[in-house]
Amino acid sequence: xxxxxxxxxxxxxxxxxxxxxxxxxxxxxxxxxxxxxxxxxxxxxxxxxxxxxxxxxxxxxxxxxxxxxxxxxxxxxxxxxxxxxxxxxxxxxxxxxxxxxxxxxxxxxxxxxxxxxxxxxxxxxxxxxxxxxxxxxxxxxxxxxxxxxxxxxxxxxxxxxxxxxxxxxxxxxxxxxxxxxxxxxxxxxxxxxxxxxxxxxxxxxxxxxxxxxxxxxxxxxxxxxxxxxxxxxxxxxxxxxxxxxxxxxxxxxxxxxxxxxxxxxxxxxxxxxxxxxxxxxxxxxxxxxxxxxxxxxxxxxxxxxxxxxxxxxxxxxxxxxxxxxxxxxxxxxxxxxxxxxxxxxxxxxxxxxxxxxxxxxxxxxxxxxxxxxxxxxxxxxxxxxxxxxxxxxxxxxxxxxxxxxxxxxxxxxxxxxxxxxxxxxxxxxxxxxxxxxxxxxxxxxxxxxxxxxxxxxxxxxxxxxxxxxxxxxxxxxxxxxxxxxxxxxxxxxxxxxxxxxxxxxxxxxxxxxxxxxxxxxxxxxxxxxxxxxxxxxxxxxxxx
Amino acid sequence: xxxxxxxxxxxxxxxxxxxxxxxxxxxxxxxxxxxxxxxxxxxxxxxxxxxxxxxxxxxxxxxxxxxxxxxxxxxxxxxxxxxxxxxxxxxxxxxxxxxxxxxxxxxxxxxxxxxxxxxxxxxxxxxxxxxxxxxxxxxxxxxxxxxxxxxxxxxxxxxxxxxxxxxxxxxxxxxxxxxxxxxxxxxxxxxxxxxxxxxxxxxxxxxxxxxxxxxxxxxxxxxxxxxxxxxxxxxxxxxxxxxxxxxxxxxxxxxxxxxxxxxxxxxxxxxxxxxxxxxxxxxxxxxxxxxxxxxxxxxxxxxxxxx
Numbered sequence: 001x002x003x004x005x006x007x008x009x010x011x012x013x014x015x016x017x018x019x020x021x022x023x024x025x026x027x028x029x030x031x032x033x034x035x036x037x038x039x040x041x042x043x044x045x046x047x048x049x050x051x052x053x054x055x056x057x058x059x060x061x062x063x064x065x066x067x068x069x070x071x072x073x074x075x076x077x078x079x080x081x082x083x084x085x086x087x088x089x090x091x092x093x094x095x096x097x098x099x100x101x102x103x104x105x106x107x108x109x110x111x112x113x114x115x116x117x118x119x120x121x122x123x124x125x126x127x128x129x130x131x132x133x134x135x136x137x138x139x140x141x142x143x144x145x146x147x148x149x150x151x152x153x154x155x156x157x158x159x160x161x162x163x164x165x166x167x168x169x170x171x172x173x174x175x176x177x178x179x180x181x182x183x184x185x186x187x188x189x190x191x192x193x194x195x196x197x198x199x200x201x202x203x204x205x206x207x208x209x210x211x212x213x214x215x216x217x218x219x220x221x222x223x224x225x226x227x228x229x230x231x232x233x234x235x236x237x238x239x240x241x242x243x244x245x246x247x248x249x250x251x252x253x254x255x256x257x258x259x260x261x262x263x264x265x266x267x268x269x270x271x272x273x274x275x276x277x278x279x280x281x282x283x284x285x286x287x288x289x290x291x292x293x294x295x296x297x298x299x300x301x302x303x304x305x306x307x308x309x310x311x312x313x314x315x316x317x318x319x320x321x322x323x324x325x326x327x328x329x330x331x332x333x334x335x336x337x338x339x340x341x342x343x344x345x346x347x348x349x350x351x352x353x354x355x356x357x358x359x360x361x362x363x364x365x366x367x368x369x370x371x372x373x374x375x376x377x378x379x380x381x382x383x384x385x386x387x388x389x390x391x392x393x394x395x396x397x398x399x400x401x402x403x404x405x406x407x408x409x410x411x412x413x414x415x416x417x418x419x420x421x422x423x424x425x426x427x428x429x430x431x432x433x434x435x436x437x438x439x440x441x442x443x444x445x446x447x448x449x450x451x452x453x454x455x456x457x458x459x460x461x462x463x464x465x466x467x468x469x470x471x472x473x474x475x476x477x478x479x480x481x482x483x484x485x486x487x488x489x490x491x492x493x494x495x496x497x498x499x500x501x502x503x504x505x506x507x508x509x510x511x512x513x514x515x516x517x518x519x520x521x522x523x524x525x526x527x528x529x530x531x532x533x534x535x536x537x538x539x540x541x542x543x544x
Numbered sequence: 545x546x547x548x549x550x551x552x553x554x555x556x557x558x559x560x561x562x563x564x565x566x567x568x569x570x571x572x573x574x575x576x577x578x579x580x581x582x583x584x585x586x587x588x589x590x591x592x593x594x595x596x597x598x599x600x601x602x603x604x605x606x607x608x609x610x611x612x613x614x615x616x617x618x619x620x621x622x623x624x625x626x627x628x629x630x631x632x633x634x635x636x637x638x639x640x641x642x643x644x645x646x647x648x649x650x651x652x653x654x655x656x657x658x659x660x661x662x663x664x665x666x667x668x669x670x671x672x673x674x675x676x677x678x679x680x681x682x683x684x685x686x687x688x689x690x691x692x693x694x695x696x697x698x699x700x701x702x703x704x705x706x707x708x709x710x711x712x713x714x715x716x717x718x719x720x721x722x723x724x725x726x727x728x729x730x731x732x733x734x735x736x737x738x739x740x741x742x743x744x745x746x747x748x749x750x751x752x753x754x755x756x757x758x759x760x761x762x763x764x765x766x767x768x769x770x771x772x773x774x775x776x777x778x779x780x781x782x783x784x785x786x787x788x789x790x791x792x793x794x795x796x797x798x799x800x801x802x803x804x805x806x807x808x809x810x811x812x813x814x815x816x817x818x819x820x821x822x823x824x825x826x827x828x829x830x831x832x833x834x835x836x837x838x839x840x841x842x843x844x845x846x847x848x849x850x851x
Contacts, residue, residue, distance in 0.1 A: 049810075053627040060581075132588075135596040140585045155588035209628050227626065227637050228802035229711055255709060256797045256806070260696060264708035267700045427576025427815050434584070465583060 030246070030522070036542040038520060041248040043538060045272040046261040050228050050254050055209045056191035057129040058136050062531070063252070068191040070233055070250065070535045071216040075103050075122070075173070075188040078532040080525040082352070082450060084185055088117055088195065088217070089173070098180030103188075105171040110238040111197055112214075112221045119167035121217075125196035126165045126175075132156045138192045144448065145187035146177035180484070183449050189532060219245050219536035228254055233535070246539040262516065271518040271540075277399045280338040280514050289519040293339025294526045295350035298446035298511040299455060300343070302392070302407075303468035304503070308436045312388055317380040319503035322440075324373035325414040326407055327366050331509055335402050338514035343507035345496045346459070347452040350510070350529050354452050357493035359500045370414045377415050384416055391420040394442035395429040403508070404442065433467045443467065443505075450529050452492040453482065459499055470504045545843075549836070556832045561611075563828045564821065568607045571817055578624035578815045597624060610821065620825075621818035625811065631822035638804035639826070641711055645719050645801065646789035649727035653784070657731040658777065661738025665746060665773075666765060676735065683732035688725045692798040695721045709800040722799045726792050730784050737780055742773040771845050778845065782838035783831070790827045 028037045047063045054067040069077075075089040089103040109117035129136050130153045142150035148164025164176030177184055187193060200215040201208040208214065211222045219241065220233035232251045235242060253269075255261040258276045265273040275283055275291065284291035304313050312318045328342030344362040347354055356362070361369065382388040392408065394400040401423060408419035424432060433441045445465075447454040457463050460479050461471040478495050482488035499505065513531065517524060520541045525533050579585075579593050594600040598609060613619045620631035664676035699721060700708035712718050745751065746769055754764045796806035804823060811819035843849045 050626070052625055055628060058627045132592040133596075135589075135592040137579065137581075137585050137589060137593065139589045139592070143586070151586070151588065154586075154592065156592070206622075206628055206630075226711070226802060227629065227634070228796075228806060229800060253710065253800065254802075255800045259693065260709060260798050260800070263693070263696050263701050267704065267708055269700075269708055426813060427580060428574070430580055430582060431575035434580075464586075 030539055030541075031244075033522075035522060035539075037246065038540040038542045041246055041540050042251070043247050043249070043272075043521065043535065043540065044251045044253060044270050046255045046265070046270055046274065047252045048254075048256060048258065048261075048274070051231065051252075053209075054222075054231070056194035057125060057134060057196060058138070059191050060137050065191050066533060067231060067233070067252065068194065069189075069532065070218050070220040071214070071222055072191065072194045072218045073109070073239075074191070074194045075105075076185060077534060078189050078525070078528055078530075080523065080528060080537065082525075082528040082530060082532070084189070087189070088122075089188075092185065099177055101175045101177070101184065102168070103173045103175070105173060106240060107171055108240045109217060110240060111217050112236050112238050113197075113200070114238060115197070115199075115215075116170070117195055117217050118170040119173040120170070121195035121197065122173050122193075123165050123167050124198045125194050126192075127153075127160045127163055128196050128201075129192045130154050130163055131160060136192070141187070141190060141192040145184060145190075145193065146179060146181045148176040148178050183451055186449050219534070220250060223249075230254065239536075241536070245536045247535050250535045265516050271521050272524075273516050275338065275514040275516055277402075278335070278337055283516065287516070290516050292515045292517055292526065293512045295341075295348065295529060296446075296511040296513040296531065297348045297350065297450065297529045298444055299346055299348055300403075300442075300444050300508045300511065301346065302506040302508065303433070303438075303441045303443045304470075304505065305436050305438055305440070305468060306471065306504075307469040309439045310390065312380070312382070313390070313439060315380050316502055317376040318382070318388065319506075321373040321377040321380070321415060322411065322417070323503045323506045324361060324364075324369040324376070325410050326506060326508065327369075327410055328508060329366065330410075331403055331406060335406055336399070336509065339512040340509045341512070343510045344500065346499060346505065346507050347455045347492065347496065348447065348510045348529075351447065351452055352450055352529070353489060355489065355493070357496050359497060361500060373414055377417075382415075382417075387416050387418050389418045389420070390439045391422055392440045392442070393422045393424055393429065393432060393438045395426045396423045400442055407508075436467070436469060440506075441467065444511075446511075447530060453479070453488070456492055456495050459495065459504055468505060470499075472498065472502065472504070474498060549840075552832075552836050552839075556829070559832060560825060560828055563824065564611060565607070567821060567824045568603070568610075571815075571820060572603055574815065576815055578817060580815075597622070610818075614825075620822040623811075623816055623819050625814045625816040625819065631818045634807055634819055635804065635822055635826060638802060638807050641714070641801055642796075642803035642805060643789050644714055645722045645726065645795075645803070646785075648719065649723045649730070650785050650788050652723060653727040653730040653734055653788075654781070656727075657734025658738050658774070660731075660735040662742055662765065662770070662773075664735070664739045665742035666761075668743060676739070680732040680735040683728045684736075686728065688729065688792065688794045689798070691728060692721075692725050692794065695724060696798070709798070711801050718799075718801075722795045722801055725799070726788060726795050730788065733780065733784075734777055737777050738773060741776045742769060745769045745773045748772075775842070775846060778838055778841055782834045786827065786831045786834050790823075790830060 029035060030037055051064045051067060052061060053059050054064045054071065056068045056072050059065050059068045073087045075087055076084045077087040079085045088105055088109045090106050092101050092103040094101055105119055111117060128134050130139055130142055130150055132154060139154040149158050149162045152158040153160060153163050166174045168174055195217060197215040204213045211225055214222050219236055219239045221236045223234045224230065224232040230251055230253050232249065234249050235245050239245065258274050261273045262276060264270055280291060280293060304319055332340045332342050341349060344359055345356050349356055392404055394404050404421050408421060411417040411419055432438055445455060445458060456479060458465050459470055460466065460476050475495050475498055478491050482491040485491060520543055522539050522541050523537055579590060598606055613621065623629045623631055623634055626634065660676045660680060664673045667673050696708055699706040706717050706720055710718055751764060751769055754768050790804060793805040793809045795801065796803040807819060808823045
């Protein structure tokens with residue numbers, strides 16, 4: 001669907017919605033689906049920790065970004081499948097060299113105080129993210145997006161005006177990037193790129209995001225925020241598409257303990273909560289309509305220390321043996337049991353357009369893998385008289401521990417490997433891993449955008465997130481080629497092949513979101529892999 | 545008496561200073577920092593952040609600035625974790641919550657604990673005694689991370705009487721389970737201390753004299769025995785009260801009360817230096833204050849003690 005047809009569909013929806021509202025009150029139906037709506041349109045969900053921030057230019061976590069997407073609106077939004085749909089912008093044009101994006105803004109977009117949203121609000125917002133004085137941790141995102149001079153501006157080497165963002169007039173915004181990046185429009189849905197209301201931010205300083213002071217342009221406005229307890233937003237009467245918004249009120253309850261949250265869900269206090277590890281089979285038996293498992297674009301893996309780890313791990317046969325001997329099916333079916341998938345490659349299986357290449361290890365039975373692992377390790381000179389001894393570090397958590405114990409047992413039984421398990425508290429763990437003071441380390445990575453390079457970049461020698469310091473010039477070259485290629489998928493597949501042959505890492509499983517959701521909560525974007533959800537698209541159906 | 549109070553308060557200042565210095569040293573000795581994450585931002589971004597929070601200064605300078613800002617402006621700095629909040633905001637939000645349910649937990653623990661203890665001692669070796677001892681042992685072996693889920697399952701899921709968590713401005717329904725969870729083990733300790741010290745007092749000579757005078761038992765207990773029997777309880781109460789009003793992480797986490805205990809632990813995990821320091825100073829100051837109060841109460845209860 002093109003942007004234009006989307007817009008037409010939007011107008012049609014608005015008309016139907018108006019017609020729907022004309023019906024007898026309390027029995028309104030959804031304009032698209034015709035489902036009867038509950039008279040109370042309130043959605044309450046659990047978040048596992050307080051929001052470090054929901055200020056779009058400062059926000060750094062997934063939960064905070066969800067709040068920011070409700071309170072503010074960027075140039076573009078995601079639909080339920082993760083496709084781009086218009087937000088404040090009605091559409092955009094790209095220059096022939098792929099470097100200049102010109103966005104046309106709708107003229108009826110308003111801030112919650114009645115001001116019109118203009119291109120200069122976006123200029124201010126993006127400059128604010130890059131401004132060294134803002135000291136935003138997510139200033140780097142502008143570099144990922146490729147905004148011209150973002151790095152230099154953040155480093156204070158260039159003035160803000162040199163940033164590649166410019167208002168041509170009130171409703172035309174021009175963004176310039178440093179190299180053609182096919183994924184660039186996707187970055188416009190990310191809060192760092194959202195507009196900001198200069199007058200209220202300058203007037204209120206540190207309190208600019210507090211209820212009563214915040215000026216926002218999204219479908220909702222902040223009505224209450226009690227740190228460590230709750231954050232509530234209610235619909236924004238000034239929002240340009242307010243008549244199509246159905247949910248009246250959305251509340252995030254901050255509940256750290258996931259078992260307490262589950263009990264409160266079952267008692268009817270919540271419409272959505274996470275399912276604790278291992279409980280999915282029981283809950284999906286008892287509540288088949290409410291227990292969901294769907295892909296979550298993150299991969300779980302073990303890192304080898306390729307530079308300062310023990311000699312043995314520099315031997316590809318040893319790494320291969322350790323990878324082969326991990327029975328992934330036991331991990332996903334018995335330890336986690338929440339719809340996760342066994343992983344033999346790094347990139348999450350559900351990334352759109354991604355096809356996992358045929359790699360040997362994936363096609364073997366576990367018995368074959370174990371036999372081959374034992375042979376490889378013996379070949380490398382390790383056996384019962386000379387057992388391999390390694391240390392595995394992981395950050396403190398019950399599920400990481402359960403997986404580490406299971407895998408160390410598999411290594412012990414299949415290969416006679418003696419594994420020492422060492423758990424570390426998160427910040428210490430990151431330090432240890434970042435300084436390569438380990439043999440093997442647990443790792444997880446989540447996609448920043450829905451494309452394989454978000455994972456595979458970590459295997460390049462130049463990546464600052466490459467904590468195993470894996471270094472293969474061939475992978476680097478392929479990755480560089482992929483950046484400008486029209487069809488990078490075969491190149492990505494080749495990289496996965498190499499990583500598997502060399503056992504660069506041990507992929508273990510691909511994540512799944514495992515949630516309890518009330519059966520009256522409708523339209524949750526199960527197929528949006530990055531789980532960018534918008535309250536304005538959700539609604540509560542009348543109980544049957 | 546007044547000079548005693550003044551002397552104790554004067555000693556409090558260097559005590560707090562030592563506390564600050566040691567905490568600072570421990571904090572900086574811990575690996576990682578407030579802005580080390582799984583995806584460390586580029587160096588330029590980190591430099592901006594460090595400059596903004598003064599983390600680019602040498603440790604001694606950070607500490608001196610920190611202390612100076614407190615002394616001069618009563619400013620405890622911004623939180624590193626919650627970007628829009630200062631340490632004062634964090635404490636002002638969390639402390640009243642903990643203070644409220646901590647205070648009521650304290651009252652419950654004292655009233656129930658002392659009553660059970662006295663009853664058990666007076667009716668020693670009867671079924672009442674065994675019942676009281678049984679209750680206290682049960683309460684003591686049941687840690688609050690076990691008690692929490694039991695309360696939640698019972699009152700929220702099965703009976704549907706109480707909301708499962710949150711604070712909601714301190715409505716009583718939201719306070720019941722946190723208070724039970726927090727007070728139970730303190731109550732048990734108080735009951736056991738009361739029972740044994742009451743037994744000791746009841747065997748003392750002056751009680752025998754009182755009995756010999758023909759005073760009624762009720763008068764003997766409440767007029768003569770209770771006050772001396774409470775002395776050991778009193779010395780337990782000071783630290784217990786501080787422990788309760790500065791919060792229990794377990795209760796905060798399990799019932800999402802938004803209390804200070806949860807901030808304290810989170811700040812340590814997140815290396816939120818300024819919040820760690822702020823709450824440490826708060827707890828330190830309260831501990832000093834309440835041990836002073838307990839000493840004053842001693843003098844009031846026991847006329848033999850004079851300062």
